[in-house]
Amino acid sequence: MQIRLDHVSFTYSRRSRKKVQQGPYVLKELDLTIESGEMMAIAGKSGSGKSTFLQLLKGFLAPTEGSVLLAGINPHQARRPELFDKVGFIFQYPEHQLFSTTVFDDIAFGLQSAGLTDAEKEAKVRQAMAAVQLDYETFKDCSPFELSGGEKRRVAIAGVVVLEPEVLILDEPTAGLDLQSRTALFDLLHGMNREQGITVMWVSHQLEEILAHATRLIALKEGRFLADGHPHILLSDPVLLEAFGWEEPPALAITRLLQELGVVEKGEQSRLWTPQEASEAIIGLLDRQRITV
Amino acid sequence: MAGTSFLLYQKRNSWLERWDPRMKIIAVLLFGAALLLTHSLGLKTAQLLLLIVLWGVAKLSWRVLVFTLLSLSIFFASTMIYQSVLTAVPGEDMITWGWLTFSAQGVIRGVMMCEQIAGIVLLLALLVRTTSPIVLAEGLEMLLKPLKKWRLPVHEAVMMFSIALRFLPILIEEFDKIRKAQLARGGGFHRKGVASRFRGVLPMLMPLFVMSIIRAKDLAVAMESRCYQGDEGRTPIRIYRLQRSDYAVFSFSIVNLAAIFVL
Numbered sequence: 001m002q003i004r005l006d007h008v009s010f011t012y013s014r015r016s017r018k019k020v021q022q023g024p025y026v027l028k029e030l031d032l033t034i035e036s037g038e039m040m041a042i043a044g045k046s047g048s049g050k051s052t053f054l055q056l057l058k059g060f061l062a063p064t065e066g067s068v069l070l071a072g073i074n075p076h077q078a079r080r081p082e083l084f085d086k087v088g089f090i091f092q093y094p095e096h097q098l099f100s101t102t103v104f105d106d107i108a109f110g111l112q113s114a115g116l117t118d119a120e121k122e123a124k125v126r127q128a129m130a131a132v133q134l135d136y137e138t139f140k141d142c143s144p145f146e147l148s149g150g151e152k153r154r155v156a157i158a159g160v161v162v163l164e165p166e167v168l169i170l171d172e173p174t175a176g177l178d179l180q181s182r183t184a185l186f187d188l189l190h191g192m193n194r195e196q197g198i199t200v201m202w203v204s205h206q207l208e209e210i211l212a213h214a215t216r217l218i219a220l221k222e223g224r225f226l227a228d229g230h231p232h233i234l235l236s237d238p239v240l241l242e243a244f245g246w247e248e249p250p251a252l253a254i255t256r257l258l259q260e261l262g263v264v265e266k267g268e269q270s271r272l273w274t275p276q277e278a279s280e281a282i283i284g285l286l287d288r289q290r291i292t293v
Numbered sequence: 294m295a296g297t298s299f300l301l302y303q304k305r306n307s308w309l310e311r312w313d314p315r316m317k318i319i320a321v322l323l324f325g326a327a328l329l330l331t332h333s334l335g336l337k338t339a340q341l342l343l344l345i346v347l348w349g350v351a352k353l354s355w356r357v358l359v360f361t362l363l364s365l366s367i368f369f370a371s372t373m374i375y376q377s378v379l380t381a382v383p384g385e386d387m388i389t390w391g392w393l394t395f396s397a398q399g400v401i402r403g404v405m406m407c408e409q410i411a412g413i414v415l416l417l418a419l420l421v422r423t424t425s426p427i428v429l430a431e432g433l434e435m436l437l438k439p440l441k442k443w444r445l446p447v448h449e450a451v452m453m454f455s456i457a458l459r460f461l462p463i464l465i466e467e468f469d470k471i472r473k474a475q476l477a478r479g480g481g482f483h484r485k486g487v488a489s490r491f492r493g494v495l496p497m498l499m500p501l502f503v504m505s506i507i508r509a510k511d512l513a514v515a516m517e518s519r520c521y522q523g524d525e526g527r528t529p530i531r532i533y534r535l536q537r538s539d540y541a542v543f544s545f546s547i548v549n550l551a552a553i554f555v556l
Contacts, residue, residue: 060473081484089477096507097474099499109475109496113482113489159478 001086001166001199003034003057007066010052010223026052027223030066036166039193040201041210041231044220045244050203053220054169057201059084088165092172094156098144103134106144107158128162131196132188150181154188161192168192170202174209186213207235207249219244254278261285301462302425305352308538309423314432316539321420323546328412331553334401337408340549344415351423361418362411369407376403421458430455431531448524456512464505471500 010027026049034040044050055061056068059075067074075083091097100106107125116124126136132154139147144155153173160168168189174182190213192198204210210217210231217234219227226243227234234240236252248256255278263281304310309317328340348358377399381387386397421429434451441447475496482489 055473058477060476089474091470091474091477094474096504097471097478097496097500099496110478110482112492113479113485156478163478 001036001071002069003032003087003167003199004069004072005030005032005056005066006069007031008056008063008068009065010049010056010061011064025064025223027056027063030225032218032225032228034167034199034201036199037193037197038199038201038216039190039214040199040216040218041214042201042203042218042220043205043207043210043244044226048220049223050220051171054089054171054201054203057167057169058087058089060089085163086165087167087169088160088163090157090160090168090170090173092175094159095144095149095152098152098156101143102140103129103142103144103147103155104140106155107162109159110163124162124164125158128158131161131192132158133184134158150177150184153177153181153185157185157188165198167199167201170200172203172205174204174206182209189213207246208251211235211249211251258282302422304425305423307350307352307423309347309351309419311536311538312423312542313533313535313539314424314428315436315533316535316542317420317424318429318432318436320542320546321416323550325413325416327546327550327553328409328416330550332405333553333556334405334408336553336556337405337412341408341412341415344412344419347419348415351419353419353422358415361414365410365414368410372406372410373400373403376400376406426455426458428531429458431529431533435533446524448527460505460508463508464501467504468497468501471497471504475500 008027008030009025011025013024030053042050042053052061056063059068059081062076067077070083070086073080073083075081098106100109104125107128108121111121111124125140129136129139134151134154139151139155144152147155170189173185173189177185186209189200189202193200214231217227217229217231218225219234219240221243227237227240232252235246235249236256238248240246241248258278258281261282263285312320324340328337331337331340345358348355377395378393381396381399385399387394388397388400424432430451433454434448437445437447437451475493476483479493479496482493
């Protein structure tokens with residue numbers, strides 16, 4: 001499903017709704033098209049309008065000016081709020097929103113009002129649990145509160161995935177997770193993106209994470225899109241890095257160094273070098289040139 | 294956010310904010326007593342008008358005032374029905390309006406009762422919205438100090454009260470977040486029938502309850518890690534001294550209370 005933002009501005013202040021130009025706006029004149037199947041990261045400092053932007057996409061907020069189009073339709077204008085059901089939204093620390101006594105009931109919460117039979121519900125919950133790599137038989141009767149942090153988060157994600165969204169929005173999905181759980185979560189998101197064609201959008205402050213997983217980065221500053229493009233290109237841009245107070249991610253710095261040393265050809269954007277690989281490449285280079293350190 | 298700003302104290306540098314918290318609490322008690330004890334419609338109306346004037350003096354939002362009064366409309370409506378229709382005493386002047394028959398004296402009783410409800414709510418809203426929770430707690434603790442002689446845990450009780458007050462807006466924000474999260478994974482249950490909406494209440498209350506406990510636990514740990522041990526050995530950070538305006542407020546509150554016995 002394509003999402004299009006057409007000249008979207010937003011302010012929380014009711015007084016200034018008619019005068020967004022002068023009022024304290026959170027988002028200002030945003031134009032954007034998100035194509036189906038993208039892996040998109042959203043970055044920006046606190047208070048830059050990231051959460052508001054995401055809430056507009058989910059329909060929790062309506063734009064003060066402009067329009068949000070889902071598959072070419074403005075759900076607010078067309079009075080079709082059910083279109084927003086195709087957008088799954090996972091808040092920060094989604095495990096805090098678990099409530100049922102069993103994992104099955106928690107995941108099936110969204111299916112209660114869908115008029116499905118028990119067999120259909122079970123099939124969908126099974127599918128959702130498989131998507132988040134939770135074994136159905138092992139976990140279905142467990143209390144969600146007894147699970148580990150990573151497992152709880154998977155249950156919460158399954159609760160959204162079960163509704164078969166076409167777009168999945170996650171607000172800082174890796175906050176509070178250890179490295180192993182973070183890797184597992186992104187394997188999961190990549191799997192859903194690749195196999196089901198789900199558009200995945202997430203907010204992140206981790207540049208390494210963006211670099212490793214996103215195919216598109218949007219950088220927000222004071223309610224405006226300051227940059228939109230491939231993370232490898234944007235995060236190599238010293239002007240942009242300075243504007244956000246970011247440091248060049250080590251992986252990119254290593255790649256640049258390798259380019260300068262002639263180990264990697266310039267212009268190679270798709271390959272990121274780990275410190276281990278880089279050190280081996282540099283040792284190889286020194287060896288070839290018979291330089292002793 | 295509207296809900297949270299309704300309950301929050303916001304610094305506006307108004308005259309009411311400069312009042313001593315002890316005198317403010319005493320004035321609220323005396324004014325509340327006067328409001329409840331008076332049987333004169335004129336006096337009750339005058340007291341309510343005075344509170345509205347004070348709302349303006351405190352530089353508080355008129356929109357919030359209207360919101361506060363509108364939120365009480367169900368109480369106003371039920372009070373008016375109860376007083377004028379259901380508890381009409383034989384012998385009172387009865388008015389017939391279409392199919393409805395009600396007592397004229399009952400209407401006056403209802404109006405007085407509504408003014409009383411609105412007055413008490415505005416009085417407390419003024420106190421909470423013009424006094425920061427910490428100052429309010431300190432004022433309350435100083436007033437209740439004599440009870441410590443009977444080994445009553447005044448400091449702890451007041452600390453609990455002040456924490457509860459500060460937790461309200463946090464809980465409202467938390468509730469809003471949980472509500473949105475559950476709507477996001479609810480499959481549109483909120484757009485369906487009453488039964489479906491009712492089923493959606495538990496998913497909001499349960500996480501809120503769990504979050505409240507987690508927050509309370511975190512706060513307790515944070516307080517302990519900063520060496521908080523209750524009242525023992527604590528010294529005040531602010532020293533309060535009564536000013537002329539505080540005495541004036543106190544005098545006015547006494548006169549206001551006395552007026553109901555004289556008039």
